[in-house]
Amino acid sequence: MIEKYLINQCSPTLASLKTGSLFTVTSCDINSIKKDIGYWNEKLKNKLLNLILLKYKDGSALVYLYRKNMLKEDLEKSGVARFMKRNGYDDINVDNALNILEKKLSADEKFPHEIGLFLGYPLGDVIGFIKNSGKKFKRAGCWKVYCNECEAVKTFNKFKKCKDIYMRLWREGKSIVQLTVAV
Numbered sequence: 001m002i003e004k005y006l007i008n009q010c011s012p013t014l015a016s017l018k019t020g021s022l023f024t025v026t027s028c029d030i031n032s033i034k035k036d037i038g039y040w041n042e043k044l045k046n047k048l049l050n051l052i053l054l055k056y057k058d059g060s061a062l063v064y065l066y067r068k069n070m071l072k073e074d075l076e077k078s079g080v081a082r083f084m085k086r087n088g089y090d091d092i093n094v095d096n097a098l099n100i101l102e103k104k105l106s107a108d109e110k111f112p113h114e115i116g117l118f119l120g121y122p123l124g125d126v127i128g129f130i131k132n133s134g135k136k137f138k139r140a141g142c143w144k145v146y147c148n149e150c151e152a153v154k155t156f157n158k159f160k161k162c163k164d165i166y167m168r169l170w171r172e173g174k175s176i177v178q179l180t181v182a183v
Helices: 003-014 030-047 066-074 081-087 095-105 124-130 147-173
Strands: 019-024 050-057 060-066
Touching: 003 019, 003 081, 003 147, 030 050, 030 060, 050 095, 060 066, 066 081, 066 095, 081 124
Parallel strands: none
Antiparallel strands: 019 060, 050 060
């Protein structure tokens, strides 16, 4: 069920260019999505990738694919721990941070825009998005850019090229496991 989402939405994460990717599966039942996640976790564990169900509501599942080692590095970057603490993350250990994120998403309160850090977005852009309520950005692409526009454009182009190549190779018969980079 989720194979097409992995290629279409997660190619840069599969290629180890990006920390994590989110995708939403609609019209699914909880047991089927959990079974699919378990299946893909088993298939991708040797590639050091993890899939988790962040939220399920009304037949819609929010799924997160991530590289734990990259997320750990991102959460340890300068300024991130202080930012995360201000946003309710007392412990930035990967597992604890993911548990807090899941709870925030399940609470159906204000959307936790710090989720950008779980996707590998620059801290400055996450802060800029929050401070500007998603407005006054320099550029929009994979995320809204508030800081280093030139670097972001290069990254957007790299992600697009990766997705295009992965989609072509997948249509030609390469499996997701074959296309996934082990780190």
